[in-house]
Amino acid sequence: MSAKQNILGKLRHSLTGTTPVPDNFDEALVTQIYTYPPEQRIAQLRKLMEAVHTEIHLTRGAEWPALLAQLLQKRELPSLLIAPTTEHGRRITEHWSNHPQLPQLKAYDRPVEEWKAELFNDTPASLTTTLGAIAATGSLILWPTREEPRLMSLVPPVHFALLKASEIYDNFYQVQQQFAWAQGMPTNALLVSGPSKTADIEQVLAYGAHGPKDLVVLILEDQ
Amino acid sequence: MNAALIPTVEVSEDFRTRAHQALGDAQLRNNFRNAMDSLMSKRAASFSDAHEREHLRALGNAVRARALSKLPDLLEQLEANLTRNGVTVHWAETVEEANAIVLSIIRRREATQVIKGKSMVSEEMEMNHVLAAQGIECLESDMGEFIVQLDHEKPSHIIMPAIHKNASQVASLFHEKLGVEYTKDVDQLIQIGRRVLREKFFEADIGVSGVNFAVAETGTLLLVENEGNGRMSTTVPPVHIAVTGIEKVVENLRDVVPLLSLLTRSALGQPITTYVNMISGPRKADELDGPEEVHLVLLDNGRSQAFADSELRQTLNCIRCGACMNHCPVYTRIGGHTYGEVYPGPIGKIITPHMVGLAKVPDHPSASSLCGACGEVCPVKIPIPALLRRLREENVKAPDSPHPVMRGQGSKYSRQERFIWNAWAKLHSSPTLYRLFTFAATRLRALVPNNVGPWTQNHSAPKPAARSLHDLAREHLAKQGAR
Numbered sequence: 001m002s003a004k005q006n007i008l009g010k011l012r013h014s015l016t017g018t019t020p021v022p023d024n025f026d027e028a029l030v031t032q033i034y035t036y037p038p039e040q041r042i043a044q045l046r047k048l049m050e051a052v053h054t055e056i057h058l059t060r061g062a063e064w065p066a067l068l069a070q071l072l073q074k075r076e077l078p079s080l081l082i083a084p085t086t087e088h089g090r091r092i093t094e095h096w097s098n099h100p101q102l103p104q105l106k107a108y109d110r111p112v113e114e115w116k117a118e119l120f121n122d123t124p125a126s127l128t129t130t131l132g133a134i135a136a137t138g139s140l141i142l143w144p145t146r147e148e149p150r151l152m153s154l155v156p157p158v159h160f161a162l163l164k165a166s167e168i169y170d171n172f173y174q175v176q177q178q179f180a181w182a183q184g185m186p187t188n189a190l191l192v193s194g195p196s197k198t199a200d201i202e203q204v205l206a207y208g209a210h211g212p213k214d215l216v217v218l219i220l221e222d223q
Numbered sequence: 224m225n226a227a228l229i230p231t232v233e234v235s236e237d238f239r240t241r242a243h244q245a246l247g248d249a250q251l252r253n254n255f256r257n258a259m260d261s262l263m264s265k266r267a268a269s270f271s272d273a274h275e276r277e278h279l280r281a282l283g284n285a286v287r288a289r290a291l292s293k294l295p296d297l298l299e300q301l302e303a304n305l306t307r308n309g310v311t312v313h314w315a316e317t318v319e320e321a322n323a324i325v326l327s328i329i330r331r332r333e334a335t336q337v338i339k340g341k342s343m344v345s346e347e348m349e350m351n352h353v354l355a356a357q358g359i360e361c362l363e364s365d366m367g368e369f370i371v372q373l374d375h376e377k378p379s380h381i382i383m384p385a386i387h388k389n390a391s392q393v394a395s396l397f398h399e400k401l402g403v404e405y406t407k408d409v410d411q412l413i414q415i416g417r418r419v420l421r422e423k424f425f426e427a428d429i430g431v432s433g434v435n436f437a438v439a440e441t442g443t444l445l446l447v448e449n450e451g452n453g454r455m456s457t458t459v460p461p462v463h464i465a466v467t468g469i470e471k472v473v474e475n476l477r478d479v480v481p482l483l484s485l486l487t488r489s490a491l492g493q494p495i496t497t498y499v500n501m502i503s504g505p506r507k508a509d510e511l512d513g514p515e516e517v518h519l520v521l522l523d524n525g526r527s528q529a530f531a532d533s534e535l536r537q538t539l540n541c542i543r544c545g546a547c548m549n550h551c552p553v554y555t556r557i558g559g560h561t562y563g564e565v566y567p568g569p570i571g572k573i574i575t576p577h578m579v580g581l582a583k584v585p586d587h588p589s590a591s592s593l594c595g596a597c598g599e600v601c602p603v604k605i606p607i608p609a610l611l612r613r614l615r616e617e618n619v620k621a622p623d624s625p626h627p628v629m630r631g632q633g634s635k636y637s638r639q640e641r642f643i644w645n646a647w648a649k650l651h652s653s654p655t656l657y658r659l660f661t662f663a664a665t666r667l668r669a670l671v672p673n674n675v676g677p678w679t680q681n682h683s684a685p686k687p688a689a690r691s692l693h694d695l696a697r698e699h700l701a702k703q704g705a706r
Binding site for chain 2: 002007008014019022025112117120146149151155182186189191195196199202206210
């Protein structure tokens, strides 16, 4: 008998003669008090994300590359990691080509094994998009893809994230239902609710534990 | 850091001796008191709406009860979906089997360095120790776990592993073990940890993690964390091995919505953790990063024993938030190490006997004042005080009683104690005997010794009253009748 057969056999034996507990999931409990008027969603998201040291800027579709460039220069960041084949990656490349003095652009365009040391030691910042955000918990939704891989939002110490205002949803339940997550999940899906933090020493909150030390969100108000 | 240099300290002596030592350690008591007070107030603040809290707890309980009521089917569904997604699923009845599975993956990959996110199941397996014995470095990457591993200790809290230490103690430890300049500044200490561990994430051949919820419907492993070490451990190394208990499965993806909210608010008072990491498979052929292999090890280790009894089965509702220990007056005073096992506090007292046998932890069920705080705060409504009483019963059952429910039961059985209770029962069920007894007890009250074993260590000796309550009541009623 294999371990699997033994375990399942014991569990099945213990359930003999019982009926499964019915599914009476009351969705109102996880949605009702977590529903917001559209005009309050940005404020709600900001309140929660800023409470955990996220930097948030309101901008517009036409202006964000310039704002990003300005933020990079203010922080004196020498380079920015981008996903070159994405729409926002192309916008950056275009803006940068018209402004030659800007920090260097790095493209995540090859398997991590080919440039792991550079990613860890010499990549101070990155830009990714988001699939949206959740107002109830102050969370960005990230579904890394081939074009915009997982480590982009994790290894560089500063993470810039683009968020369309129209894609701020009320709560996690709504997001799962609206986009039928149960029908198919990507290899890795993430909710990110601030820069990395820890309170493991004496309950004192410290930012920049293992992931990004800074999370900067650019909200595109007109999109 | 050499793997051979990281053995863990074995806690010797028995529970009572350790409890006495801990109670005498003012620094330890102070560290725990401060931490638990702060965790309790954070939790209370995050559940400001009592109505919502109670409904959410009921939903959390229902979700867990439903999952357990179809556990074998859900485990098979989970395995099928994970396999379809490219994850290899392994089953282990014992910690030895689980370690053998992990070791065989390590050997096949010819790996020498393992980096670990936080995983209580890997603590059950004593994975660090087992791998170190094979010459494989297994390093903890959660800041708290890293600190206790560096000091050759074990975690004293399931969420806050190094809560028994204050910043000065961590400062001395880092100075001594890592050769860095002494600093008590928490930000600087965390940056030191970050620097050391980044190098390890970079080098590691294998990443190990636990699982908070395994979703059967989609074949998804969900991990919550604040630091990013969980994401690092599961994304950077070429192989990710997740280890988890067989009870961690939930039926649907939507089921994690209430559980996630209950977990982070009960544990830390946060609406959500910084990262909620949902892993559904290894790197796809065209993806640029992520592990090439993902494994899930499903461990029984006594859980199926708890499962076999419908009352004890509720133990497996647990989502490992630690709220029961934060609110436990006993845990707060004696600290996590006193329990001597992986899971301390109220949840430890009800789950550990299934893992190691009641005989190994005979004092666990009785190390409680039954104040009920743990049951009141449990986000999935495990009736912990009732389960403690149940374990006390199992603990004193005669060794030859039929239908044993758990390993090591009856370890506190005493013929003398059983005889006394039987006599007590007879005395109280026969009016003649009872009258005779109270007559004798009131007349002979002067004969009660001043030293009555453990009772008189902390209390004055119990002296029977000069007259019994029956006697006084009779007199009172007679007077009223006469009036």
